[in-house]
Amino acid sequence: xxGNALPPLPKSALTLVVSRGLSGxxxxxxxxxxxxxxxxxxxxxxxxxxxxxxxxxxxxVFAPFAGMVTDRYNRRALLLLCDLVSLLxxxxxxxCYWYGKLGTVxxxxxxxxxxxxxxxxxxxxxxxxxxxxxxxxxxxxxGLQQSFRGVTVMLGPMIGAIGLNTLGLSLLLAxxxxxxxxxxxxxxxxxxPAAAPTPRHGMGFWSELSFGVRWVARQxxxxxxxxxxxxxxxxxxxxxxxxxxxxxxxxxxxxxxGSLGLQGMGAFLTGIxxxxxxxxxxxxxxxVGGAVCFGVCMLxxxxxxxxxxxxxxxxxxxxxxxxxxxxxxxxxxxxVPNEIQGKVFAVRSMLSYGLTPLSVFLSAPFASAxxxxxxxxxxxxxxxxxxxxxxxxxxxxxVLGLGVIASSVIVxxxxxxxxSEPAPSILRPLS
Numbered sequence: 001x002x003g004n005a006l007p008p009l010p011k012s013a014l015t016l017v018v019s020r021g022l023s024g025x026x027x028x029x030x031x032x033x034x035x036x037x038x039x040x041x042x043x044x045x046x047x048x049x050x051x052x053x054x055x056x057x058x059x060x061v062f063a064p065f066a067g068m069v070t071d072r073y074n075r076r077a078l079l080l081l082c083d084l085v086s087l088l089x090x091x092x093x094x095x096c097y098w099y100g101k102l103g104t105v106x107x108x109x110x111x112x113x114x115x116x117x118x119x120x121x122x123x124x125x126x127x128x129x130x131x132x133x134x135x136x137x138x139x140x141x142x143g144l145q146q147s148f149r150g151v152t153v154m155l156g157p158m159i160g161a162i163g164l165n166t167l168g169l170s171l172l173l174a175x176x177x178x179x180x181x182x183x184x185x186x187x188x189x190x191x192x193p194a195a196a197p198t199p200r201h202g203m204g205f206w207s208e209l210s211f212g213v214r215w216v217a218r219q220x221x222x223x224x225x226x227x228x229x230x231x232x233x234x235x236x237x238x239x240x241x242x243x244x245x246x247x248x249x250x251x252x253x254x255x256x257x258g259s260l261g262l263q264g265m266g267a268f269l270t271g272i273x274x275x276x277x278x279x280x281x282x283x284x285x286x287x288v289g290g291a292v293c294f295g296v297c298m299l300x301x302x303x304x305x306x307x308x309x310x311x312x313x314x315x316x317x318x319x320x321x322x323x324x325x326x327x328x329x330x331x332x333x334x335x336v337p338n339e340i341q342g343k344v345f346a347v348r349s350m351l352s353y354g355l356t357p358l359s360v361f362l363s364a365p366f367a368s369a370x371x372x373x374x375x376x377x378x379x380x381x382x383x384x385x386x387x388x389x390x391x392x393x394x395x396x397x398x399v400l401g402l403g404v405i406a407s408s409v410i411v412x413x414x415x416x417x418x419x420s421e422p423a424p425s426i427l428r429p430l431s
Contacts, residue, residue, distance in 0.1 A: 010132050010137075012132050012190045012191070013129065013132040015186060015189060015190050016125075016128070016129075016132065016186070016187075016190060018186065019182065019183045019185075019186020019187060020125065020183065020186075023083060023179050023180055023182065023183030023186075030090055030093070030114075030172060030173060030176045033169045033172035033173065034093075034107055034110075034111075034169075035244045036244065036248070036253060036256070037169050038051065038104070038107060039244060039245055039248055040248075042104070046364040046365075046368070047104060050361070050364070051107065051108060051111055053357045053360050053361045054108055054111045054112055054115070055111050055112075055115045057112075057115075057357050060350055060353070060354060060357065062116055062119050062120075063119055063123070063346040063347070063349045063350040064210070064212070064343070064346050064347070064350065065346075066119050066120040066123040066342070066346050067123050067212055067342040067343035067344070067345060067346025067347070068342065068343055068346075069120065069123075069342070070120070070123045070124045070127055070341075070342030070343075070345075070346075071127075071339065071340060071341070071342035071343055075124040075125075075127065075128050076128075076187060076190075076191070078120060078121075078124045079121060079124050079125065079128075079187055080184060080187050080188075081120075082117040082118075082120050082121040082124070083117075083121075083180050083183050083184050083187070084184070085113065085117045086113075086114055086117045086118075086180055087177055087180040087181070087184075089110050089113045089114055089117075090110075090114075090173055090176045090177055090180070091173075091177055092106075092110070093106065093107075093110050093173055094170060094173040094174060094177070097169055097170055097173065098170065102169075119349065122345075122349065123342050123345055123346055123349070124342070126329065126332075126333070126341065126345050127338065127341035127342050127345060129142075129333065130333040130334075130338055130341065131338055135333075135334055138329075138330045138333050138334060139274060139278070139280060139283075139326060139327075139330045140274065140275045140276070142274070142325075142326040142329040142330050142333075143270075143271045143272070143273070143274025143275035143276075143322075143326045211340070211343050212340070212343035212344045212345075212346055212347035213347050215340065215343075215344055215347075216344060216347050216348075219335070220418070221335075221417060221418055221419035222331075222332070222335060222419075224411075224417045224418065224419075225287075225328070225331065225417050225419065226347075226348065226351050226352060228287075228288075228291075228407070228411055228417060229328070229352040230351055230352055230353075230354055230355060231407050232291055232294075232295075232403075232404045232407050232408070233352055233353055233355070233356055234355050234356070234359045234400070234403070235295070235298065235359075235400030235401065235403050235404045236294070236298075236404065237353065237356040237359055237360055238359055238360055238363045238396065238397070238400055239298055239301070239397050239400060239401075241360045241363065242363070242367075242393050242396065242397060243259075243260075244256055245389075245393060246390065246393040246394060246397065247259060247310070249388070249389045249390040249393065250305060250386075250390040251305075251307070255307050255310065258307065258311055259310050259311060259314045260314070262311045262314040262315045262318070263314040263315065263317055263318035263321075264318055265315060265318065266314070266315040266316060266317065266318030266319035266320075266322070267318035267319065267321060267322040268318075268322075269319065270318070270319040270322040270323055271322045271326065274322070274323065274326050280323065280326070280327055283327040283328075283330055283331050283419070284327075284331075284416055284417045284418075284419050285416075286323050286324065286327040287324050287327050287328055287331075287417070288408050288411055288412055288416060288417065289408075290320045290323050290324040290327070291324065291404060291407070291408040292404075292405055292408040292409065292412075293316070293320050294317065294320045294321070294324070294401075294404060295401045295402065295403070295404030295405035295406075295408065296401065296405060297313050297316050297317050297320065297401070298317075298397055298398065298400060298401025298404060299397075299398045299401035299402060299405070300313050300401075301313050301317070301394075301397055301398075301401070302385065302393075302394035302395060302396070302397035302398030302399075302401065303384065303385065303394065303398060304394075305386070305390075331419060332344075332345065332348060335419075363396065366396065367389070367392040367393055367396050368389075368392065371391075371392040371395050371396055372387075372388070372389070372391070372392040374395075375387050375391045375392060375395065381395065385398070
């Protein structure tokens with residue numbers, strides 16, 4: 001690492017990342033509050049899992065349209081629209097809660113609307129960042145973005161636990177509305193570059209809609225990267241969906257908030273280090289090696305019951321997630337021409353999480369109908385993981401962690417992701 005001071009990041013990029021980060025803190029309050037409120041109200045992991053499926057379905061259905069819209073229209077206006085829609089949806093949740101009308105149906109509707117806004121926001125924001133900073137600063141910028149994600153995860157649950165226990169869900173929703181307003185004001189202060197028109201070569205609507213898929217199909221390294229994330233996200237998505245129910249099945253809101261907060265702290269500290277230093281020399285090694293370590297942490301997470309063990313593992317999980325996502329974002333932003341990043345990033349989002357709805361949907365019956373009876377019949381396993389829902393969820397996360405490790409080791413055995421082939425700089429007609 002060079003002893004020379006690194007150049008400052010562009011002011012517009014900093015303003016954008018900071019405003020998005022503050023808005024994200026409010027969103028984490030809503031997610032935390034709704035998760036705990038729903039699980040406490042129903043006591044059902046099955047309903048909880050089905051809500052997670054609702055949150056992931058928009059990625060599969062809406063992502064291609066989000067990418068096409070991102071490449072066609074002003075990205076700043078799209079970001080403002082996403083924040084406004086999200087603000088109005090949270091305000092509707094707050095009104096329903098005040099009047100005692102908040103229930104599973106309303107929460108499900110809100111999850112879908114917020115997920116649609118999040119997908120369009122992610123597509124627009126990811127394609128804007130490369131136009132605000134040179135390629136050599138993208139890893140630092142993505143690291144800073146991950147640090148704000150860490151702050152979001154860290155502060156959201158801490159504030160959420162206090163607010164939910166003392167003032168109730170209404171406070172969390174009101175704070176979320178305020179942070180969306182801050183995010184809108186931040187966007188109003190900057191001017192983002194307009195999207196360059198995508199060369200269409202006479203393409204019709206459906207041809208343009210599928211442009212990203214056909215372009216990625218011609219990139220061997222990006223294809224391998226997509227397949228890798230598609231496989232490991234089966235385990236990671238189920239782990240994420242079971243995070244709160246697993247802890248709430250044997251411990252308190254405070255331990256859950258502490259685990260989420262420490263996970264965020266790990267992501268925050270790693271993001272800060274990535275933004276200030278050139279720590280990652282090889283993005284491919286950071287992704288595959290990080291996935292191996294993430295799988296080990298999942299295995300340990302499913303075995304943990306003591307708060308100290310949970311909190312230590314949570315820090316490591318947050319740190320690894322921050323490094324993996326920063327490296328992945330940098331690869332995509334560096335390999336894909338800016339004028340088609342909306343459509344290509346939509347393909348990335350759609351395929352990376354392609355199996356998430358099915359895996360989360362099947363995790364509920366798998367845990368209750370397969371693993372829980374298995375623990376009752378196998379005292380050797382129940383002695384390690386425990387019984388009832390906590391044991392079943394813990395065993396499921398540990399098994400999926402082994403799957404993440406195995407997938408990563410197989411990729412390493414085949415020579416890695418081999419991402420050295422750059423994307424073509426000139427767009428040619430795709431047949």
